[in-house]
Amino acid sequence: MSKKPKSSALHETDGVSSQSEITNASSIKRIQDKRKAKLVTKTLVTEILNGSITALSRAITLVESSNPKHLQQANDVIKLCLPHANKSIRIGITGVPGVGKSTFIEAFGLHLTSIGKKVAVLAVDPSSSLSKGSILGDKTRMEDLVKSENAFIRPSASGTSLGGVARKTRESIILCEAAGFDSIIIETVGVGQSETAVHSMVDFFLLLKIAGAGDELQGIKRGIIEMADAIAINKADGENLKAAKLAKVEFNRALHLYPQKDSEWQPKVSLCSALHREGIDELWLLISEYIEHTKANNYFEEHRREQNKFWLLQTIEDRLKSDFFNQPEIKVALKTQLHLIEEGKTTPFVAAEYLLRLND
Amino acid sequence: MSKKPKSSALHETDGVSSQSEITNASSIKRIQDKRKAKLVTKTLVTEILNGSITALSRAITLVESSNPKHLQQANDVIKLCLPHANKSIRIGITGVPGVGKSTFIEAFGLHLTSIGKKVAVLAVDPSSSLSKGSILGDKTRMEDLVKSENAFIRPSASGTSLGGVARKTRESIILCEAAGFDSIIIETVGVGQSETAVHSMVDFFLLLKIAGAGDELQGIKRGIIEMADAIAINKADGENLKAAKLAKVEFNRALHLYPQKDSEWQPKVSLCSALHREGIDELWLLISEYIEHTKANNYFEEHRREQNKFWLLQTIEDRLKSDFFNQPEIKVALKTQLHLIEEGKTTPFVAAEYLLRLND
Known part of the structure; x- marks a missing residue:
């Protein structure tokens, strides 16, 4: 019953292959992919450090991509570029x-x-x-x-x-x-x-x-x-x-x-x-x-440090807010509460308490 | 086995009384308290609307109190005052x-x-x-x-x-x-x-x-x-x-x-x-x-509406932030991440992702 591992995990619905073979095939593929990505990242960074405009453009494209795989690679590239x-x-x-x-x-x-x-x-x-x-x-x-x-x-x-x-x-x-x-x-x-x-x-x-x-x-x-x-x-x-x-x-x-x-x-x-x-x-x-x-x-260095801190906190705050306000239930309730405020039937603080309790 | 209901729920460890009696006693007390509080609130509001400085001062003291019971009463008083x-x-x-x-x-x-x-x-x-x-x-x-x-x-x-x-x-x-x-x-x-x-x-x-x-x-x-x-x-x-x-x-x-x-x-x-x-x-x-x-x-009214909206959102944002940053685990991790940023070993955005994932 020995079979060669399939070259792609995409074929796993093909039929006769056993679960363990598929797992093996896909994990081998994953390891290969990871190695390949690592190599690509390393080459890209070397080229960037050598001043290659093509490599720089490609890296920025990775940074700008909304594909999660690209995001990971972009983070790796940036990490290696940071000391420079x-x-x-x-x-x-x-x-x-x-x-x-x-x-x-x-x-x-x-x-x-x-x-x-x-x-x-x-x-x-x-x-x-x-x-x-x-x-x-x-x-x-x-x-x-x-x-x-x-x-x-x-x-x-x-x-x-x-x-x-x-x-x-x-x-x-x-x-x-x-x-x-x-x-x-x-x-x-x-x-x-x-x-x-x-x-x-x-x-x-x-x-x-x-x-x-x-x-x-x-x-x-x-x-x-x-x-x-x-x-x-x-x-x-x-x-x-x-x-x-x-x-x-x-x-x-x-x-x-x-x-x-x-x-x-x-x-x-x-x-x-x-x-x-x-x-x-x-x-x-x-x-x-x-x-x-x-x-x-010393303002120059101090200022850059403060900017880094600002971006860290800002990124977190933005996410906390969007996570909260993007909940369908909160969206509806917020509308109602704003209406009640406008009609003078509640205060902003009582309305805020109400919305926060919905989130708990 | 008939006993007079206790006047205060604070005595419930006293000994021989049955669970149901205590429950009855404390729920009666709660209902009485609620009625009393309602009456107090109503009287207070009437006095405020009549321009009593004493009542106004007492209501502001309620607003300023950190006691949760007072907070509830303060909210009730404000709600009744809002139309005026x-x-x-x-x-x-x-x-x-x-x-x-x-x-x-x-x-x-x-x-x-x-x-x-x-x-x-x-x-x-x-x-x-x-x-x-x-x-x-x-x-x-x-x-x-x-x-x-x-x-x-x-x-x-x-x-x-x-x-x-x-x-x-x-x-x-x-x-x-x-x-x-x-x-x-x-x-x-x-x-x-x-x-x-x-x-x-x-x-x-x-x-x-x-x-x-x-x-x-x-x-x-x-x-x-x-x-x-x-x-x-x-x-x-x-x-x-x-x-x-x-x-x-x-x-x-x-x-x-x-x-x-x-x-x-x-x-x-x-x-x-x-x-x-x-x-x-x-x-x-x-x-x-x-x-x-x-x-x-029309700026006057528009501005007041905007202010109400501002305070609603501000109160929520403040709470989301304090809930996040006051977690002991986040406090420690934030310190580490800030240190890594300062040493140029990570970016503010990667650090933010890390902290947000800890919170999930």
Whole structure:
């Protein structure tokens, strides 16, 4: 009755083979798969550490995948990359559409490569997907930067949950760093909650502005000004220059009214014209000054530690909340309780007790 | 074998009585207790609705109690008071120590009573306790207001958790409103997280300032300026007047740089001298203007609804988090994972997965 083990566990309904043979076949397959995966992971990491863009792209694709098998492999790759990460400067850039973000990032990125840096550009944009045309999806907007050997541009991971997109971007940072990129730029649009997420994963946060008519901060979400380590007023050229200079004075005055930051850094305002590639080098000097300042007072390292802690707690909180509120019973009861609150028949606290007891 | 039922279930170990007799005795007692409690609750509510300060104080004491029996009674009282609540104006006042909050609240409260209002003053100060001398604990600071028949002053509930203190204050607001107070002032010190909590329970948020030397916003936590519907610069008298006027210009300029509020209200800056009782009436006019503005554009009601929703969700989130993080196993594992993150041996996301799996 001896039979060769089947090569795939998928055939187990075929008929005559005994249970133990199938078990043997499938466990052999599992062991083989594991070994193979381990080898693939190891090769991938070696290639990433050698600076292979292809390997880096493949690893980021794993990170972005929703397949649980890929998730496991992604975690393994990241784990092996971690000791080689953390050596870059991470710069967050935000600004409303129309402010010239793509042109700015191209000019800024090219300046960095021209002084010998390796630049990776990532994005956090939960609403984007490749098909809908994400901010970085259309690489033709950064024609020159995309051609550079020392630049790597990756569109935002797709997804509707900010937490998910942020996680993917944050893990991609580690992979880019392991691949030798020493300057990581994270782009986001200055609407919604994404800039808070980006602020929590970068060392330096830059707000891009243009001198507008009237209200200078129009369209910018509350709180973003407070996050900024610098405000760059773009399109400071031609007829715009005068208005841009005025805006600089206004912003400088406003920034001085804010309480001191934990970094003990006084946020600065600078002018630039990304189109004419003016003011970009000054901005880089400003960022270098910030890095020097925060490394000297230990804020740089302390801040990264705090960010890690923040992401750990945030991930847990997000999951606890979604586990609770996604229960069908809770969904229905929540609706009822909100209705009762609205009608003044219960208080938020009594309603909360009621919902929590349903969960016990 | 007939015996009189025991008057208290506490005697059930006394000896010879049969199980059924004890059960009868204790259930009779329970029913009697329930009836009695119902009567007490009803009487208390009637007295509150009649404006009895004694009854109001007793009800707030129930709300502040940590005894589960009191909690049940407090919830019953609040439920019966709810239809009579919500008709006041709720004003939050914050400012760092030294800004003259007590003097200001006394002057402001007296102005309100002088124009026929009934004023309740509550506080949110998680760090305070009566013994340590809370901001409002020492009523002698508001000598004149405390004497007024139309004023009710209650120190902050004690407690170390902001969530707990905030809840107690928020439920006390309902009781004060049911007792006929049409102006509720909630005081908090402008440090820590308490002003965010207060901001989430009031209609109008006032930041009290004095013209300082140099940095005008010194000592004020980030974000508070953005919350303010008005900034009152106190101690604008004598030699201070010139500096106060200058500060007013500065703040007005800064406030105009902020994005528009959802209320479509442009925050204003005013001068006052609480000591000389000057500028208080103007401030009240300003608040009245705000109320009129937000009632006209429906923000007032919408905002209160949002606040209720916020407190419902916040209470649930707080509990989910504390239930998770207070588990001894999680506490130990969290420490280990944080250590691994710090050493670059894991990422925040992988660590979070690990901790969440422990909880399953």
